[in-house]
Amino acid sequence: MNTPAKIEINAVYKTFNEGAKAIQALDNANLAIQPNEFVTFVGASGCGKSTLLRMIGGLETQSSGEIRVNGQPIDGPGVDRAMVFQHYSLYPWLSVTDNIKFCRQLKAHSRDRTSADVEKAAGRADALLHLMGLSHVPTAYPNQLSGGMQQRVAIARALMSRPEILLMDEPFGALDAQTREVMHDLIRHVHRIEGSTIVFVTHDVEEAIYLGQRIVLMAPRPGRIDTIYEVPLPAERNQDMKLSPEFLALKREILVRIRETSGMKTDLEQLERLSAQANQSEA
């Protein structure tokens, strides 16, 4: 690579608990993410994908190894890395606009407090309302919005400070399938317009392929990076591509690999024996 990586993950290990109850959540994770890349993490539960994302966000610390952003080792959360959570992260006592502008109340964002900057921030909030399709509900409270609309607010809030990196932890996991499709196109649009580097965690393989330029497949016990796939789709995507042969082939390949690594094998013979027994006793 000739461009310096935006995010470098070098020999990262993470152990939860100590002694006999220790769980290896991440085992030697290595990854470089390029500027403006859209990377998705998938994998069976317990593979450490959320843990790795939260470590990039500075919400969790690695047991060993290092994570660099723009070449600098990270030390806790920072305004250059915004995060979108699955739910319950909005402030229900603030209106949509005030949620989006929340970061303006914080000292970390107060270096620019001239009236021109304040005006620019108001303009930014307004632009985000339009970008996220929220311009008709600026004064609504989160409780008055559907799940999909709430996540639009959460994304707008994360984008408010123009973060270089957007970290998304299963942000659409609680939404219905139709709303999800709309959000997928929206987030791809955001990626194009904002030019941010996006790291997106999901358990939905289709979502991972449709959104990502690269897919990082992780495996559990111990949590680790298993395979990295390049997505063979053009930069411009549309929903029809989900039925293309390349898409389906990659989907099958990833699903098979997740099944192989998940360690959750059903004992079919045992099941058959049990149902045979049940039938016998009925007869």
Add this chain to the structure above:
Amino acid sequence: MADSRSRLWTLRAGIPRKVYLTLALAGLVVPLLLWWFVSGLEGTNKVFLPGPADVLARTWSWLSADDLLGDMAISTWRVVAGWLLSAVIALPLGLYIGSYRAVQAFLEPLTDFIRYMPAVAFIPLVMLWIGIDEGSKVAIIFIGTFFQMVLMVAEDVRRVPMAQIEAAQTMGATRGEILTKVIVPSAKPALLDTLRVTMGWAWTYLVVAELVAANSGLGYAVLKAQRFLQTDKIFAGILMIGLIGLVIDQLFRQIHRLAFPWLSGRH
């Protein structure tokens, strides 16, 4: 008809407003009628069970000749003072217990221990340390209220969703900013509910508090009436305490509705 009848017994199903109000009214009127009926029965001794009319007459004579309003005022003052003192200390303390595991480890087991001790058992100590004037009554109410309140406040604070806190962290908020701009506003509705519930408990300690060398107040009046077997006055005093409690409770609920319009769901 069959449909609406089954609806009444469907788990958690809504019922028409009219039905709700009728039932609520019946819930108040039926015991009153029952009381009136039983107290009027042949052979019911008025010393054991005075009727509604006796209690009403006694309340009137108390009001007109015996300074009922003064008793209500002094009792309300004692309860509110003890409760307010609890709140002033419990709110910040609970905020820290709920936010920092170290503070929790240091203070919560002790608080848990003390809250099981009966407030009434502290009366001799309170008299010894504080004396027998107003301060001691306030102190008893404080002891009865404070330790429960701290734990409830801490729990309210702990219930603030972690995602709200972490979202602020990723936006660069400092610890102080997270406390004041996220945790406190997020916990406010629950905290107001805690204040409402503990106010109710503070009232239940009134009679205990007025055991301590009081010569005024509703609790004192009830205790004195016991000495003279004025059962109707005991009834009147208890009902007055209940009534004041009900009014204050409704006041809190009203404030809750007005202060947190954002709690109401989708239109």
